Amino acid sequence: MTVPIEDVRAAAELVALGLRTGARPTDANPYGRLLERYRSQTLFRDTVDTVASGLGLVVLGAPARTGLVLSTQPGSVFAVRMGDLRSTGMSADEKLIAGLVVLGVAAYAFPQEADLDSSEVKTVEVAALDKFVRDSIERVLAVPGDPESVDGQARTAAELYRRTAAFRPKDRQPGPAKGCTQFAVAEVLGWLVERGAARQMPQLGASTFQLTDRFRLLVADVAGGEALEAMKAVRAGQH
Structure with a gap:
């Protein structure tokens, strides 16, 4: 036709x-x-x-x-890269930490496969998400795999995350300063807002975000590695 x-x-x-x-x-x-x-x-x-x-x-x-x-699809001109998160450019370590945070958001909000079929609204808060990623570090470090694989990069990111301070205050403004992991979490969540995958929820707190259906469908499409599964297991154990 x-x-x-x-x-x-x-x-x-x-x-x-x-x-x-x-x-x-x-x-x-x-x-x-x-x-x-x-x-x-x-x-x-x-x-x-x-x-x-x-x-x-x-x-x-x-x-x-x-x-x-x-x-x-692989090689698409529309593919999103961690380097696109910040217009001024990111260091290799910052990209690794941002990637781990993205895995953390997915595991925190959708620890079970059934969660991906649910219309329940998921909210995340910067400090709580940062603590969750830190709680997952030992499990991620125990994941096997080649150092150049996704899981190997997740291990490197977990070690970097552990060595980075959770919070450093800004000089004259509220909120975390660049160089701490809470800043990285807030930056990733802000990036998701720009992509329509999250929205800010100031009525619930300045650092609280709501994930949208767009993020849920994107997570469902991602082939999860062992690092993501390890983080999901930590989250499931917290319920």
């Missing part, structure tokens, strides 16, 4: 909206209307999936309150 060119354009528009992390679908805006077509029309959904695939993207889901959730 030939797809009308107007539908191909609409499919590309929906993919573009999915890439804009600040865009939100509603019943009254074009994003919401295109998202409803994706959710209800098989041919349009197939067209969107094909357009996304041609751009090196994979559609993970289309929650009504979040919008189109996209992940990247």
Whole structure:
């Protein structure tokens, strides 16, 4: 069946909206209307999936309150790297610690596979997440694997994390200063906010964040290594 060119354009528009992390679908805006077509029309959904695939993207889901959730294929121009977290650049050690924090957020919020199918809202707080990562360090250090593998890098990150101070105050402002692990946690959570995977919850505290469906679907798509499983086991034992 030939797809009308107007539908191909609409499919590309929906993919573009999915890439804009600040865009939100509603019943009254074009994003919401295109998202409803994706959710209800098989041919349009197939067209969107094909357009996304041609751009090196994979559609993970289309929650009504979040919008189109996209992940990247290997080598995609849209692939996200730890170095993208900070515009001024990050050292190799900072990238490793940030990567461990991302694993920590996933394990903290979704320790069981069933959690990934739940619509329960997950919240995280900077100091609590930092403590959880520290509680997981010994388990991560015991994970086997080649030093260059993901699990090997997680071990290196865990050792760096253990040697870094949890909190250093800023000179004239509240909050953690650069160079401590709570700063790294806050930076990663702020980065997730920019990507639409979390939102700040000032009503619950200045350092509290709520994870969105986008983050849940991204976690479900990630192949978990032993380091992630080790952190999940620590979190599950805390419940």
